[in-house]
Every structure is written in structure tokens, then in C-alpha cells.
Amino acid sequence: MVLFENVSMTYPGGDVPAIDDMSFAIEDGEFVFLVGPSGSGKTSIIKLITGEVTANSGTLNVNGFDLRHIRRRKLPLMRRTVGVIFQDFRLIDDMTVYDNVAFAMHIVGATNRDIRRRVPYVLDLVGLSGREKRYPREVSGGEQQRVAVARAIVNSPQLLIADEPTGNLDPARSLELMLLMDRINGNEMGTTVLVVTHEKELVNSFSKRVIAIEDGRVISDGMDGYYSYEIK
């Protein structure tokens, strides 16, 4: 669960708040689109949820962790409950597809036996069977993004965040990826999914909750699954 209650955050040295008295809640098992123009605060919300920055005021709770008062050494534990997918994939170039996924399991202290069982299963789930020994540079952009998805879900996180996941993909690959996220949210795993995007057509093709933000504030939050917000 993600809970923002009157959260405000200003970056060090900045005078305008990036997040201004923001409140919303995402329940376990939900699929939510977070939309808004560039500079509206989408990335700041992700940074707050992943503990990269700290809120100046309000209540911020992610998967049971109070992120305003969390100790630094507890941050890794919180991050293990959140899977993040980035627009630029952020894979480790020197690791094979298999190792890029496996190292996330090593981090949580999984046994080699569990890793050998789980990684092939997840790679199969995202459609990457047979690509295990390749390096990121040896697979397509769509496949790299699926490696990032595999890495994000391999530890069965409670929350999956995708930051502009389709930004580097063509429409067909984008739709494929969103269907995969839908499966991860559905019966397949039941993971809470938060997709940050500004792709109107993609949002409108799914009937999901849409939170729209502008200037660090929530301007609409609807269950109608429609991207009604107009980008300036």
C-alpha cells in the first residue's frame, strides 16, 4: 500500500515545492496510472516512494514503512518490497540477461537453488526464454525492457513502479509490455502496479484508475480509466 497524506517536498536549494500538499492512497492489488506533463512531479513521487528523497512534511507510508522517519540502514529492506522499471531500462551491461535478474535475488539472500529455479520461470513469464546468456547490448530494446521487468518482479515485490516504461518502445511493444504488467497485477502475481506515463492512448486503452498531477498537486483521481487531462 502507498499512502501520501499532505506530503510536501522541496529539493535542497529549490524554492518551489516539487510536491505540494499531495494526498492519495493506492491499495494493495490496484493498477494505477499516474499521469501529468513534464515537471509536474511524477519523478519526484517515484523518488519519494523509493526513498531517494525525503518528504519535508506530511505522512508517507509505503508497504508498511514510514518513509519520513525510516533509518538509512532499513531503506534496502523497504526497497526490496518495491520493484522499479525505468524508461532507460538501467541494466548492468557487464551481466548477462540471466545475471541481471539473478543478482536481484542474491541481494535478498536467496539460495542458489531458489535462484536456479526462479530466474528461468520469471524469464519465461516475460517471454525471454532462450535469451539467458545474452548481454543487454545483444537483445532488442523491447527485450531489454522485459529484462528490467523480470528483475523488478523476480523477488515478488508488493509494489511495481514503472517510470515511463514505454518511452523507448514502439506502439506494438508498448502494448505488449502493458499487457504483461496487467498480467503481473492480475491473477498471475497480484502485485500492486503504478505506471507513470504521459501516453494518452495507452492509458485510455486500459480501464484502470488514473491519477493526474500538475505542479506537484493531484488535479484528478478517477476510476473511469480515462486520461481526461490535457497536457499544456
Next chain:
Amino acid sequence: MKSSKIGYLTKEGLKSIVTHGFMSFASVTIIVACLVIMGSFTLIAVNVDAILDDLESENQVVAYVEETFPEEEARALQPQIEYLANVRSCQFVSRQEAWDEWVGQQENQSSFQSLPAEVLRDRYIIYLDDISLMDQTSEQLSGIIGIARVRADTKVAEGFMAVRNVVSAVSLILIVVLVVVSVFIMANTVKLATVSRKDEIAIMKMVGASNWFIRFPFVVEGLVLGLFGGLLAFLLEWAVYDVMTGQILNLLGNLLTVVPFASISLAVLAVYLGVGLVVGVFGSSIAIRNYLQV
């Protein structure tokens, strides 16, 4: 910590030496270069010190025994002389021996044949541990009943002391400057190697890796590269030292004393491996510290 985890992280550290081959090569090269330059200066200082030691040890004090003392009594003074703290060794020379030696050195030996050996005194040739205490030891020798006069070349001793002080000061300054420069260069090389891994560290942090999980492979990498650099520097130093000392000995023959590398090889190896290890481990730990604060 589970052993399988340590095994995985160690493997990752070793793997990354190969995958970041160029930076590994650069790090080892810098460590070797700095160690060899520093080590060479230190070894020059060690040799200069040994040469001075050698020359100093030739510096002797002569204590003359009272004329009235018969040889037996003169010989009986030896334990008293040897008892003095700064006396390394002493050798009794009788009047006759002194006379024979002196006459042997003269061109016209027959002119002296008629003179008795009694014109000279019995004496002790005394070698000191520390020539800077020559004055003090001379006074102590003069205080022994039966010693009539002491001849000590304190001017020569002072000259040696001055040379040694200058050599020590210059060596120390050079070594300190080289250590500072080397540490700076090595720290920057490690830092440079880490900058290229900034994104990798950020990804690991995002996935929930703890600081030690990220640091461990870096430390393994630093440790291996540091030890390897230390060992390589040792072998190179050995080769350079052998070639250089060979040339010097060919040129100057037995005029100079050269410390054989074998006699200091263990100490050099220990220092090189130690410096390599410290630079490798602490360098990599400190260099990635900034990137762990995410």
C-alpha cells in the same frame, strides 16, 4: 553472512577485474609505478646508510696504556674497556707489535733496527657502536686507571654525523613527498575506476542492495589488484636493483658496500604487499562511499 553469498560476491569482484580490464590494468600500473619509485628511493637511502655504517665502523679510538705498566697489567685492562657501553670491540696491541708495524711501514727500515720497542706504548684499538658518542666514550676511557692518553678523531666523526643527518633528512623528505604523491595518484585512479561504475551502484541500490553487498565485490577487487600490484612491483624492484647494483659494483669494485637484495627481500615484499593491500582495500572502500549515500 551466508558462505554462498560471500562466494557469489567474491566471484563478482574477481569477474569485474576482467570485465573492467582497462581500469584494472591502469590501477595495477599506477600501484607498481608508485611503489617502484618510492621503493627505489628508500633502497638508495638504505644503501647510503649501510655505506656510512661501514665507513663509521672503520673509525677507531686508540687508548694508550701507562708506560710504567708491564704488558701483563696492560692486557688486564681489556675487560674494563670492553665493559663500557659504547665499545663494540677492542684489540690489544703490544709495544712490540706496534713497533713492528710502524717499522714495516717505513722506507728505510734498517735505520730503526737499533731502537728498542719500548719507545712506544702498549695500546688498545677500540671500535665503537655509535661514533656520535665518541667524546663521551673517550672521557670514560681516560678515566680508567692505567690509560694514559686517548686518541679519538672526533672531527671525522662529526663529519660522518653531518653527512648522515643530511642524507637522512633528504631521504625522509623525498620519501614523504613520493608517498603523498603516490597516495594521491592511486586514490584518483581508484576514484576514476569507480566513477565508471556509478550507474551500476545506483541500480544495485534501487534493487535494495545493502551497502556491504555493494562494497564487498569492490573490496575483493581492490584487494586482489593491490596485492597483485605489490607483487609485480616487488619483482620489478628486484630486477632493477640487481641490474643497478651489478653496474655499480662493476664500476667501483669493492669501494662501496651494496646491501644484497636477498637480505632485505622479505621486508621489501612485506611492505609492498602491505601498501598494495591498504591502497586497494581502503582506496576502493573510500572511493565508493559517496555513491552509497542514495
